Amino acid sequence: MQIQSILKMSPGCRLHPTQDVLLIPEGTLRLSGPSREVLMRIDGQRDVNAIVEDLLLQFSDANPDEVRRDVLTLLDRLEQRGVIKA
Amino acid sequence: MSEPIQALPPPLSLIAELTHRCPLHCLYCSNPIELQRAEDELSTEVWQRVFQQAAELGILQLHLTGGEPLARKDLPELISAARAAGLYVNMITSGIGLAEDRLRALLDAGLDHLQLSFQDIEEISANHIAGTRAHAIKLALAPVLKKYPLAFTINLVVHRMNLDRLASFIELAEDLEPDRLEIAHVQYYGWALKNRSLLMPTEDQVQRSLPIVEAAKVRLKGKIHVESVFPDYFGSFPKACVGGWGRQTMLIDPSGTALPCHSAAVIPGLSFDNVRDHDLAWIWNNSPAFERFRGDAWMPETCLACPRKERDFGGCHCQAFMLTGDANAMDPVCSYSPHHSMLQLLRQPSSETFPIWRSS
Numbered sequence: 066m067q068i069q070s071i072l073k074m075s076p077g078c079r080l081h082p083t084q085d086v087l088l089i090p091e092g093t094l095r096l097s098g099p100s101r102e103v104l105m106r107i108d109g110q111r112d113v114n115a116i117v118e119d120l121l122l123q124f125s126d127a128n129p130d131e132v133r134r135d136v137l138t139l140l141d142r143l144e145q146r147g148v149i150k151a
Numbered sequence: 152m153s154e155p156i157q158a159l160p161p162p163l164s165l166i167a168e169l170t171h172r173c174p175l176h177c178l179y180c181s182n183p184i185e186l187q188r189a190e191d192e193l194s195t196e197v198w199q200r201v202f203q204q205a206a207e208l209g210i211l212q213l214h215l216t217g218g219e220p221l222a223r224k225d226l227p228e229l230i231s232a233a234r235a236a237g238l239y240v241n242m243i244t245s246g247i248g249l250a251e252d253r254l255r256a257l258l259d260a261g262l263d264h265l266q267l268s269f270q271d272i273e274e275i276s277a278n279h280i281a282g283t284r285a286h287a288i289k290l291a292l293a294p295v296l297k298k299y300p301l302a303f304t305i306n307l308v309v310h311r312m313n314l315d316r317l318a319s320f321i322e323l324a325e326d327l328e329p330d331r332l333e334i335a336h337v338q339y340y341g342w343a344l345k346n347r348s349l350l351m352p353t354e355d356q357v358q359r360s361l362p363i364v365e366a367a368k369v370r371l372k373g374k375i376h377v378e379s380v381f382p383d384y385f386g387s388f389p390k391a392c393v394g395g396w397g398r399q400t401m402l403i404d405p406s407g408t409a410l411p412c413h414s415a416a417v418i419p420g421l422s423f424d425n426v427r428d429h430d431l432a433w434i435w436n437n438s439p440a441f442e443r444f445r446g447d448a449w450m451p452e453t454c455l456a457c458p459r460k461e462r463d464f465g466g467c468h469c470q471a472f473m474l475t476g477d478a479n480a481m482d483p484v485c486s487y488s489p490h491h492s493m494l495q496l497l498r499q500p501s502s503e504t505f506p507i508w509r510s511s
Contacts, residue, residue: 086211090264090302090304091241091304093211093239147331147373147376
C-alpha cells in the first residue's frame with residue numbers, strides 16, 4: 066500500500082447503507098471509529114493521499130501525520146483481507 | 152401493560168432453502184433425508200415478505216440455497232426483493248442451468264456473491280460424487296463469472312475419496328481465480344450420515360491435509376481469501392455450531408418452517424413455527440425450538456463449569472442426538488464428553504461400504 070495507490074472495493078464488498086458494517090462475501094466486518102468515513106471515500110479514482118486530504122477537511126483538529134498513518138494501517142489490513150484492491 | 156422484553160440480539164444471517172429440488176445427488180448432501188415437495192414450496196410473495204421482515208429484524212446476510220436455487224423460476228424477483236429490503240444476497244449453487252443471460256438477470260436483480268462447489272479434480276470421480284454429470288458445466292461457468300463484477304467463492308468439499316488429491320484440487324480452484332476459497336470437510340448430517348463410513352477420511356489423510364491448507368492460506372494471502380472447515384470427528388473440542396443455537400442464524404425450509412439450523416428437525420420433541428403463521432421477529436423471540444438450547448440452562452454440569460462454553464456454546468445438539476440418542480448430552484466431539492471415545496470407532500474407515508445416492 067502506497068500513499069499514491071488508487072483503491073477500489075473488491076467485488077462483493079459494500080458498505081451497509083445505514084449501519085457501521087462492511088458487507089463481504091459470507092461475512093460482515095464491524096467498523097469502528099472513523100473506518101466508515103475512510104471506506105466511503107474509496108471510489109476507484111482517488112489515491113490514498115487524496116482520501117487523507119479529504120478526511121482532514123472533515124476532521125480539521127486531527128494531526129495530519131497520525132491520520133495518514135492510521136488510514137494506511139487500516140487500508141493495509143483491508144487489502145490483506147481482500148476487501149479492497151490497489 | 153409493559154413492553155415485551157427485547158433482550159435477544161437479532162440474528163446475523165438468514166438461510167433460505169428455496170427448494171429441495173436439485174439436479175445433483177451428492178453423496179454428502181446435508182439436506183434432510185425426507186425432502187420437502189415442490190407443491191409445498193413457499194410462493195414468491197411469501198418469500199418476499201420474509202426477506203422484508205428479515206431486514207427489519209436486523210439480519211444482514213441472506214443465503215439463498217436449496218436444493219438448487221436456480222430451480223425457482225422467480226429467482227430474479229426474490230433477489231431484487233431481498234436487495235430492496237437491504238440484505239446482502241449470496242447464492243449457493245451447482246451452476247447447473249445458469250446460462251449467461253440468466254446470470255445477467257440475477258446480477259441486474261442485485262446478486263452480491265455466488266458460491267460454487269467442486270466435488271473432485273477428475274471428472275469421473277467428481278460426477279460419481281455428485282451423482283450426475285456436473286463437473287464440466289461447473290468448470291465452464293467459472294470463466295463466465297469472471298466477466299462480471301460479482302464475487303464468487305469456490306468450495307472444495309473434501310473427504311476420503313478426494314483428500315489425497317487436495318494439493319492439485321487447490322491448484323484447480325486457484326486457476327479459476329475465485330475471490331474466496333473454502334476447503335470444507337464433509338459434516339455428517341442429513342443424507343451425508345448415510346455415507347459416513349464411505350466418506351470418513353483416514354487419520355493419516357487428515358494429518359497430511361492440514362499443512363497443505365495452511366500453506367495455501369499463506370501463499371494466497373491478499374489474492375484469494377482461504378477458509379477451512381475442520382473435520383470435527385478428529386477434534387478435541389466441538390465447533391460453535393451455527394454460531395450457537397438461536398444466536399446468529401435462522402433457516403427457513405422450502406415449506407416455510409423456521410429452524411435454528413439445517414438439521415434441527417432430527418431432534419425429537421422440538422416444536423417449530425412457520426413463516427406462513429408468524430413473522431420472523433415473533434419466531435426469533437418466541438418459537439420454542441429456538442429457545443430450547445439458548446443460554447446454559449440445558450447444559451450438563453461439565454459444560455456449565457467449562458470456560459469454553461462462551462466460545463462453543465456446548466457444540467452441536469443434532470450431533471449429540473445422532474451419536475448418543477440424547478440431544479441434551481455433550482457433543483461427543485468434546486474430549487470431556489463421556490462418549491468421546493466412540494469417535495475413535497467411527498473414524499475407522501470401512502473398506503466394505505458402497506455409495507448411497509438419493510433416488511431422483
